[in-house]
Structures are given as structure tokens and as C-alpha cells.
Amino acid sequence: MTASGTSPSPSAEAVEPAGHPRLHRGLRMLGTLFITLSAITPASSVFIISPGVIGQAGTGAFWAFAVAGVVGVFMALVYAELSSAFPLSGGEYAITARALGRLPGFVVLGLILVTQLLIVAVIALGVGTYLSVLFPHLNAPVTAAVTTLLATVLAVFDIKLNAWVTGIFLAIEMVALIVVSALGLLHPKRSLGDLVAHPVVAAAGSNPAVTAVGVGTIGAATAVAIFAYNGYGSAVYFGEETQDAPRSIAKTVLWALGITVFAELIPTTAVLIGAPDLPSLFGADNMMKYFITATSNSKVNDAISLAVAVAIFNAVLAIILVTARMVFSTGRDSAWPAPVSKALAAIHPKFGSPWIATIFTGVVSAGFCFADNTFLLVVTSTTIIAVYAALAMSSIAGRRNGSTAHAAYRMPGWPVAPVLALAAIAYVVYENFQDPKVGRPSLWTTIGIAVVSAAYYLVALRRRGTWELKGAEDS
Template sequence: MPDPSSSPAPSPSDQRSTPALRRGLKVLGTLLITLSAISPASSVFIIAPGVVAQAGSGAFWSFALAAVVGVFMAFVYAELASAYPLSGGEYAIVGRTLGKLPGFVTLGLLMVTQLLIIAVIALGVGTYLEVLIPGLPGPLVAAVTTAGATVLAIFDVKLNAWITGVFLVIELIALAVVSALGLFDPARPLGELLTNPVAATDGVVGPAAIGLISAAAAVAIFSYNGYGSAVYFGEETSNAHRGIARAILWALAITVASELIPVTAVLMGAPSLEDLFAAENMMSYFVTAQAGSTVNTIISLAVALAILNAVLAIILITSRMVFSTGRDAAWPGNISRNLAAIHPRTGTPWIATLVTGAFATLLCFVDKDFLLVVTATSIVAVYAALCLAVLNGRRNRSTAHAAYRMPLFPVAPVLALVALAYVVWQNAMDPVIGRPSLIITAGIAVVSALYYLLVLRRRGAWELRGPEDES
């Protein structure tokens, strides 16, 4: 009996006309772009303070627990990506392993959140540039940043890999400086963080409850998110079936080290935990206290550069997904054909890139709190779909050709699903962001399902395509 999730084989003429990206990346180039999209410095300076505010010095355990979940999900991503290293990313994988309806729902979630997350990240540029130019209009700075990154993203992917690589080195140097400030001049030993974590409750510092640490781990999980983005460059990476899995695993390892070490250093080196917890900008407080305002200014500029780099990398990633939707004929004829266009000289999906950048630039003028609510929990649904995809792929053998097989299967996807269920519960308890975000995520999923059932399935046009050499 044929697998219902598989697409009809295209005719030879269809295969010849299928747009193909140029394989110009080595695994290193893919890794550089992936790490730039994760942007460890942005996570440390923007997300980590939220974890510390919630869990106090217990944030060390929050990030450590999140790293364990990250390992589980990296195993899931690596196995699926080695089977289907496609520019469509998660939706292309879910569609081939769970079926077209779950695949299109995954696409709907990603289309909305990927475009919005570019704006969310770009809005951070102005915050860190204010150390030089006070009073900068944040939305305008974000829009200019996004538009400039879009222009760069049209050029050859190898060039962009090196651009992101140079920016990434600057970002990692800044994190190394922050780490050195705390590790070489500690105010408290590591053992105190391990055995006696404290947190501020109503301004009073006391023992950090296990519940607080666990709840903060739900936030820390997302600070590591992005290692699976390597799959989007599967059609542009040499020996992708093996190389993408390596890129994903290396991206997680480097991300964990480059985030957990600086966070630990700040918690060990802060002159006063009470002042750290109460600071409006925790990282600026720490750097200024340890090294002075000049170093803080330099670090702030490095963070602004890291955010710009992340915007460029995420536009590169999102445009590949948008290109794939055009190739798969997810939209009316002319729209799909244009989105699937490949620039003859650069070999990049140039129209999909321009469309991605244009939408993201406009979204920079939308209220940031609204953007956060919309994007906060959709990745949970995508992670859950991938866990189910890897389980079903083993069952129906749709991933039997995968070049990478995770160890101790099915431990990773099962435990990851348990952790994700906990994250959903934590979000349901949050009436400000978490609960509304869950409702919006469910709404996007319903609208996506209706579009597939009422439009795409009826006209039978949506085909899950890949490059001509797809296994």
C-alpha cells in the first residue's frame, strides 16, 4: 500500500523544470550561518536576563536542563535532516513522514513566526546602539537593518556564509570577554550556584525554588533554539545527507558552550547578586561593574552587530522556506512560480528573499509585545511535530535511508515530548504572554489546515518537491 504522505512522482519534464539551488556550501559555511541565526550573544544579553530574573542564580540549572532537552531535539533534527536535507525545512520533513495535512499546518506556523521573529530580533539593534546615539527610533532602525540585510541575502550564499562568519567571530569574542570578567574574578564559587541557588522574590533574595528553576528552563530552551536551521541549506551543502546532521550537532554543542559559560560567569562574578537581580539591564550592570563603561559600550556595539548578523542569517533561512513553498505550488500559479525563481548569477532564491525581507521590514513597525505573543509558543508545536515525525518515520520506514541514526531511540523524542508538554503547561499558566500565544498558535494551525483542506487538496496542486538528486 503506498504511503499517503508521498507525492506523485513528477514527470521527466516536471523534473527538468524543478528549480534547483546551487550547491556551493561546505559544512563549515552551513554551520556559520546556523550559529549566526541562533546568535548566542543575543540570547545571553536579551533572553538570559529573563531567566535570571525568574530563577536567580538557579539560572545555571535552568540552562543546564535546557541543554539536555536541546540534545534530545538535536538528535531528532539530525536524523530527520539526514533523511530529508531540504530547503523547506521542518514542513517538508513533516509532510513526508506524517502526511501532507500536518506538513502544511507546520508550514503555516513557520510562515507566520519566521517572518515575525525577524522583526522581533531587528528591534533589538536600536536598543544596543543607543549607547552611542541616545534616542534612536527603534522601529526605523530595525526596518533599515532588515532592508539592508535583505539586499545582502540576495548575493551568493558562500559570500553570506563568510560575512556571517566574520560577524560571528566578533560576537564570540564579546562573549569570551564577558566570561573572562566573571571566571577570572569570581565573587562566589561555582559550588554555591550548584548547591545553594538563590532568587529574588518581591525584592527579597532567598533560596530559589525548584519550581522556579524548572519554569525558567522552559525559557532557556528557546535561547538555544535554531540549531536545526542547518537543514534549510541542505540543497546548497555538499554531501548534505551526512553533513547537515554534523552541522546540527556541532551547532548545538557550540551554542550551549557559548551561552552557558557566560551566564555562569555572570552569576559567579557579579559583585552583588541583589544588585544584579534588581538591575534594569543585568548584563550592562555586570560588565560596567567589572570593567567600566568603555568596555560596556564596546560590548553593546558587538551585541548590536550580533543582532544584525542574526537578522541576515534568519532572512537567508526564511527565504529558503518561502522558495520551497513556491516550488511545491502552495500558492496560486504566478505567485508560486515567482517565489521559486532562482537568480541566474547568484544561484539564490532572489524573489523569495525580497518578499521575505519586505514583509519583515513592514513588521518592524508592529507593536513588539504583539509580535512576542504571536511567536512565543509556535516552536513548541513544531518541535512536537518533529518528535512525532521521527517516531513515525521509523515506523513506516519513510526515514529508512537516513545517513544518521540517533542513539538510544526512542528515548530522545519521547523525553522531548514530555519536556514540551511541561512547557505548554507553563505557558498555559501565564495569562500575559503564554496563554494568549497558545491560543494564537492554535488559531494559525486551524487556518492552515482549512486552507489545505479547502483549497490545496481540492485542486491537487501541492506537491512536495525537492532537488533532482533528492533520495
């Protein structure tokens, strides 16, 4: 099976009637899966997000990731059905606008646009941390910006090339996770039963000790673990470039979630089972470095750190590919003044890529690499909650108003998945509201972005009547 199949040349399909540029279908399902998994970046989640979950819930992190996987199934089923009905490069905003209405759709557009442009910077800032094993004095923002710009150059090229590049880098990432898993599972210091029946967390006080962890703490950590799995829905952005998209994209979403859960849950569990000393693990400034050096040596840690740096670059590349397609779609839909929309909707005559949208995405994201870390965290922490809620409601509305009746994939047990997803989202909102440092300010920021987006739509777009929802189904 190959990452891409035989298809017409990009230049042949890039020449489109004025006002309706169209991407070419150069991907098969495997190529789309490579890019989607790279955007999720399991290795980055294990090395960056998992330690935060472990620090919060201790060995209860096993339960947090397991429950988060169940919640992920609910949202993946929602994504699969909606992307099967609307496999469009606009992603979530294009789906919501068609199923729930134009105003909610444009609000989602605003939330996703801001989040995606900033999340590239958030991820790229991790490159310097892991390259520091070889270059200890790297400037983090400069390194992140250079990484982003290099990925942008690569993202301008043909999507088939990028599918292969992300696939190769993804293989390196998975090898690093296999090594981490082997270090813990082959030399266990405690059983899986201990994690399940007797989860513990670091005890308060100066003495290194552990104490039982409560259900509430594990629940709060689950809210973080849910986001560690996030990204499987990114497959929909390549719906206009994937062959047999209505079926392929739905399958890709489900496969991406399944692989991600295993790729993150198993290494995290291995760390909890194989750590020589839990108090030392919980108290380490760098938990993964402690675990790897305690179970092997510093050279193995250096090799894995470099693999994680590769994984982060791969994630930056994949997310730029995703975001550029969404930005391209906003231009094709005439969401902005005519000259801006026309430029963003341009397709490269040789590579068949949305090249101006790609460059715009990369340059803006590189600029955000110099922003304050707290600002980046606050803006990006909870916007995805609102997007998830909009999608869950879109799946319900789509069934009721018939807008998704043509979907090639129908989720089993409807409406269980969207209803349970909404319940989980409500819980995550509650937990974030309890956090006055990041969670609550982030929720207010999300509301602010939604209000500004709604105002732009009502004052500018609806009055002008220029926002047109276009896509592959119009050709």
C-alpha cells in the first residue's frame, strides 16, 4: 500500500475557472493518515503533556489517559460522520456552517484560525528544549521561528511529497516511543494492577512520599489527557486532496484516534510501571529524562531527545499543512476583502498547493514564536472545547435537518456519542473554570474571540453577502 496514488499532475488541475480554485486529489488514505498522526504528534504528547498529567494525578495518569481515550471515541465518531458528509479543506468551520448555520460556522472559523496560528508556535518552541542536548545555548524563540519557516518552505511543495516526509519522520517518532515502552515494560517495578487499583500521587510536604490520589484529581487530569489525543479530526482538512474522501476521511479519523491512544497510553503506562522510584519520578524537573537515564543511560536519553525534536518539527510541518488549507478555504469562500481572499485562494501552478495561504500561515506563526508563553497558553487552552461543542451539536442538527443525510459513514448508536461528548465538554469547562491562572482566563478569551468573530460576520459579511461556502462538491 502506498502513501499516495497515481493522479493527474498538480499543474493540470490547478488551472480552474476564476473564483473557484480547486485542490487536486493526490493522496490515498495512508498518506492522509501519515499527516494526521504527525499533526497529533504522539511523541510530543508523551514527552511534554504526559509529565504534566503525571505531576497532577501520579500513577492515576493511567486512568486519566484511559478515560480520555473513551471520550476521544465519542468525538472521533462525531468527526467521522461529519467529515464523511463534508470532506472539505475548511474543516470544522465548513462543517458547522453547513450543518448548524452560517453564524456558528464563522464563530468556529475565528476560533480555529486564531488557535491554529498560535499552536504552531506553541509546539515549535519545544524544538530548542530537545536540541539542547547537542546545542545547549540555543535561543528558544529564534530556534522555533527558524523551524517554522523551514517547515513552511517544505509545506509549499506537493502534498504527496509532504505525505512521504511526514511518514518518515513519524516512523522515527514511533521508534522513540517503542524504546520508552520497552524500558518500562521489560523491567517493571510495579504491576498494572497497582496502577488500576491503588493509584498514588506525591504527598504534600518535604519528605519524599506518596499518597492515594482521589477521583476528582484524576478527573481534572483527564481534561488535560483529552487534549493530548486531540488532532485526529485534522484528516478532514485533506478531504479535497484524498481519493474517495467520504469513506477515506472517516476511516482515517478513526484509525488516527486508535493509533494515537495506543501510542500515548502504552509509553505513559510503561513509565509509571518501570520508574525505579515514584517519589523521584514525581519530583523530577524533567520526568522523562529521569526515567530514561534511570532505566538506561544518558546516551539513550540524548538519542531519544533528538527523535523528539524531529517529532516536533514533523508536527510543525503537519499543522502548517492543515492550517494552510483552512486559510485557503477562507479565501475561496470570500471571507475577507476581495484582494486578500483572491490571494489566499491561489494555488501553485506546479505543486498544486495553496502556496500563499501556506506562506501566510508560516510567517504569522513564526512571528508568534516571540510572544509570551503565558499569552500563547491562555489563548489556545480552551478554544478547542468550543469547537468540539459546535461539532457535537452539528452532528445532532445534521441528523434532524437532513444536512448530513448523504454521509457515507453513519456513527453507531446515535445520538449517544454527541450527547456524551457534550457531557464531557461541560465537565472540562467546569474544571477549567476552577483554574484562575490559565483555565478561567482562557475561557474568557475564547468567549472574546467568539464575540469578535460573530460581530465581523454580522457587520461585514452578512451585510455584503459575499461569504460563499464553496468546496469540492460545487465542482
